Amino acid sequence: MSILVDDDTRVVVQGITGGEGNFHAEQMIEYGTNVVAGAVPGKGGQTAAGVPVYDTVQKAAIEEDADASVIFVPPAFAGDAIFEALDAPLDLAVAITEGVPTQDMAKVNKRLSEVDTRLIGPNCPGIITPGEAKLGILPGNIFSEGKVGLVSRSGTLTYQVVDSLTQRGIGQSTAIGIGGDPIIGTSFVDALAAFEDDPETEAVVMCGEIGGEDEEQAAAYIAEHMETPVAGFIAGRTAPPGKRMGHAGAIVSGSGTGTAESKIDALNDAGVPVGDTPRRSPTTSRASCNALAVVAVGGAAVDGGGRVLDGAGGRATPFADCRREHRRDASPESLRQRLFGDVEPVGQRLEVGLAGHFEVARLQRFL
Amino acid sequence: MKLHEYQAKEVFAEAGIPVPESRLASSVDEVVEAVGEIGYPAAIKAQVHVGGRGKAGGIEIVTSEDEAREAAESILGMDLKGYTVERVLVEAGVDFVDELYVGVTMDRAAGEPVAMVSTEGGVDIEEVAEETPEAIAREHVDPAFGMHPYESRKVVYEAGVEQQFAGEVASILRTLFQLYEDSDASEIEVNPVMITADDDVIAADAVMKIDEDALFRQPELAEMEEDSYEDDLERKAGEYGFDYVRLSGNVGIIGNGAGLVMTTLDLVDYYGGEPANFLDIGGGAKAERVANALDMVFSDENVDSVVFNIFGGITRGDEVAKGINEALAQFDEIPKPVTVRLAGTNAEEGWRS
Numbered sequence: 001m002s003i004l005v006d007d008d009t010r011v012v013v014q015g016i017t018g019g020e021g022n023f024h025a026e027q028m029i030e031y032g033t034n035v036v037a038g039a040v041p042g043k044g045g046q047t048a049a050g051v052p053v054y055d056t057v058q059k060a061a062i063e064e065d066a067d068a069s070v071i072f073v074p075p076a077f078a079g080d081a082i083f084e085a086l087d088a089p090l091d092l093a094v095a096i097t098e099g100v101p102t103q104d105m106a107k108v109n110k111r112l113s114e115v116d117t118r119l120i121g122p123n124c125p126g127i128i129t130p131g132e133a134k135l136g137i138l139p140g141n142i143f144s145e146g147k148v149g150l151v152s153r154s155g156t157l158t159y160q161v162v163d164s165l166t167q168r169g170i171g172q173s174t175a176i177g178i179g180g181d182p183i184i185g186t187s188f189v190d191a192l193a194a195f196e197d198d199p200e201t202e203a204v205v206m207c208g209e210i211g212g213e214d215e216e217q218a219a220a221y222i223a224e225h226m227e228t229p230v231a232g233f234i235a236g237r238t239a240p241p242g243k244r245m246g247h248a249g250a251i252v253s254g255s256g257t258g259t260a261e262s263k264i265d266a267l268n269d270a271g272v273p274v275g276d277t278p279r280r281s282p283t284t285s286r287a288s289c290n291a292l293a294v295v296a297v298g299g300a301a302v303d304g305g306g307r308v309l310d311g312a313g314g315r316a317t318p319f320a321d322c323r324r325e326h327r328r329d330a331s332p333e334s335l336r337q338r339l340f341g342d343v344e345p346v347g348q349r350l351e352v353g354l355a356g357h358f359e360v361a362r363l364q365r366f367l
Numbered sequence: 368m369k370l371h372e373y374q375a376k377e378v379f380a381e382a383g384i385p386v387p388e389s390r391l392a393s394s395v396d397e398v399v400e401a402v403g404e405i406g407y408p409a410a411i412k413a414q415v416h417v418g419g420r421g422k423a424g425g426i427e428i429v430t431s432e433d434e435a436r437e438a439a440e441s442i443l444g445m446d447l448k449g450y451t452v453e454r455v456l457v458e459a460g461v462d463f464v465d466e467l468y469v470g471v472t473m474d475r476a477a478g479e480p481v482a483m484v485s486t487e488g489g490v491d492i493e494e495v496a497e498e499t500p501e502a503i504a505r506e507h508v509d510p511a512f513g514m515h516p517y518e519s520r521k522v523v524y525e526a527g528v529e530q531q532f533a534g535e536v537a538s539i540l541r542t543l544f545q546l547y548e549d550s551d552a553s554e555i556e557v558n559p560v561m562i563t564a565d566d567d568v569i570a571a572d573a574v575m576k577i578d579e580d581a582l583f584r585q586p587e588l589a590e591m592e593e594d595s596y597e598d599d600l601e602r603k604a605g606e607y608g609f610d611y612v613r614l615s616g617n618v619g620i621i622g623n624g625a626g627l628v629m630t631t632l633d634l635v636d637y638y639g640g641e642p643a644n645f646l647d648i649g650g651g652a653k654a655e656r657v658a659n660a661l662d663m664v665f666s667d668e669n670v671d672s673v674v675f676n677i678f679g680g681i682t683r684g685d686e687v688a689k690g691i692n693e694a695l696a697q698f699d700e701i702p703k704p705v706t707v708r709l710a711g712t713n714a715e716e717g718w719r720s
Contacts, residue, residue: 103473154624237636239632
């Protein structure tokens with residue numbers, strides 16, 4: 001089972017004749033996604049990535065019975081492209097584009113409240129239901145089929161967490177990157193609600209980051225409405241106030257809202273264990289859980305019954321305590337272990353040396 | 368992108384919002400000349416991108432030529448929170464009886480713009496928001512329609528602005544909202560709007576921030592962008608097109624994707640290191656970008672070692688490895704130890720190269 005997309009989803013790629021659009025349309029098809037058409041004004045009648053191209057999204061939707069789109073359109077035209085998807089109308093639009101003007105998104109956001117279409121993004125990696133369909137730019141090879149849902153504001157951080165899950169034999173039901181912009185279509189709450197309604201998603205990992213109040217709202221939603229266990233991670237603990245950390249939305253305001261601390265506290269209060277690192281995990285949790293545990297996120301795990309586990313079993317350790325505990329052992333090998341984990345990602349090869357007060361590894365060949 | 372006060376006031380004046388008479392000056396003589404034209408009292412205001420200029424000594428009120436000269440000498444060239452003051456705005460002093468706050472910004476949580484009015488102007492509005500939130504009246508505006516006139520009146524009356532001035536203040540608010548939309552602003556704030564002894568309403572300060580993602584369609588405003596980087600490295604990062612934030616530690620961080628880079632900073636901190644920077648090379652980074660990033664971080668005197676954390680999605684591991692090799696090939700001896708972590712797409716190929 002899954003949410004929002006599966007192998008029945010019929011996908012239009014908006015901007016399929018552009019470099020990115022074309023490349024990723026091919027990648028999506030290769031993954032097995034049912035890409036049925038492209039939509040590019042002025043390119044109707046052509047073929048791209050092996051599928052017919054139409055001048056309008058509506059035409060593509062009618063001719064090819066499409067119900068979803070992925071948008072690879074430059075920022076200046078992305079707002080318009082989203083409106084076109086809403087007007088077609090499609091059930092789902094996934095906007096990958098980064099750098100869409102915020103006021104365009106405010107108008108889109110208003111329209112979203114009046115239609116049934118769901119928007120994911122913009123500035124997001126997309127959505128994938130492993131083994132069935134991928135709408136976006138996520139690297140398909142790191143995902144595996146399973147029962148853990150994943151929702152994240154970040155792209156590469158999602159990949160990191162998924163990689164950890166997959167390497168531990170934990171598959172995913174669906175993974176959604178909701179995007180790092182200030183105004184986005186699908187929020188954490190929307191995604192969590194969809195996972196809650198999916199009988200086959202047995203646990204959820206949510207990866208938030210500094211800025212805004214989405215994570216706090218998610219915490220309130222989890223506390224009130226969710227039975228499915230959730231584990232969390234928040235990026236940006238060390239971000240200084242007033243600085244935009246890459247994502248337009250990732251900024252701690254001068255008045256102190258949007259901090260990692262407030263988000264972690266809110267999630268902890270809602271019973272959501274929040275990890276210290278995106279891959280540290282208890283080794284005992286899998287054996288002790290019948291329904292698969294969420295182990296990717298920090299020193300926290302939850303089993304299928306909603307019980308919170310940690311490395312010692314049974315309890316989530318607050319961030320501050322973990323921090324003290326883990327600083328004790330500062331040997332190069334332990335640092336390497338902690339930074340990069342005991343499961344070696346493909347090709348990872350590190351040699352540990354010592355420089356300044358921080359242990360570093362070097363590329364072997366340059367030593 | 369933040370406009371300087373003088374730039375924002377030019378934009379305001381063009382839109383028909385009353386602002387005090389002013390001149391821009393960059394030398395002591397120019398200041399004296401400007402004050403001579405404008406008259407006394409006058410305000411000498413540092414034009415730098417920092418908040419709390421007044422408290423930091425960047426604004427002075429002068430009542431004579433001697434005072435003007437003295438103020439100009441002390442403010443021009445002064446260091447305000449890391450920025451050197453190169454220009455001041457010389458502005459006619461306003462004899463005011465009341466100070467209001469008027470602002471328009473994006474309410475992220477609501478996904479809509481919000482107009483704000485308060486009679487507690489002239490002070491730190493964030494403090495007001497925290498201590499007496501009821502002192503700020505708010506009105507969300509439907510972005511599809513823009514601000515209806517009644518909405519501007521409603522929020523002004525709700526804030527408790529005297530009836531005599533309410534019409535004028537509401538009109539200023541409507542103009543500000545129009546500006547907010549027309550200029551793709553992320554925030555416009557006037558603190559204070561002054562009610563003068565002559566019963567005029569005037570915008571005495573002006574804060575205007577433009578959505579950087581919209582600069583492509585705001586060419587006139589984009590031209591106003593000035594070099595506001597705090598140091599050479601941030602400037603260099605801007606030229607290379609990197610998302611870069613300078614931090615206080617000594618471990619240089621390079622990664623791809625904002626979330627992963629932030630997490631890498633957190634991890635380095637967690638294990639006892641102190642990050643020197645945030646540097647996101649972005650998606651699909653080619654070898655040249657990687658080499659530029661490495662070159663940049665190497666050139667940071669505060670950096671003792673470098674951590675690379677790349678998870679390949681669009682960014683291919685072999686491209687990253689090529690970039691690292693290229694950057695390192697420039698040196699006979701690698702100047703600083705580098706840790707590389709490559710995973711994801713083409714990571715294996717990357718390690719082989």
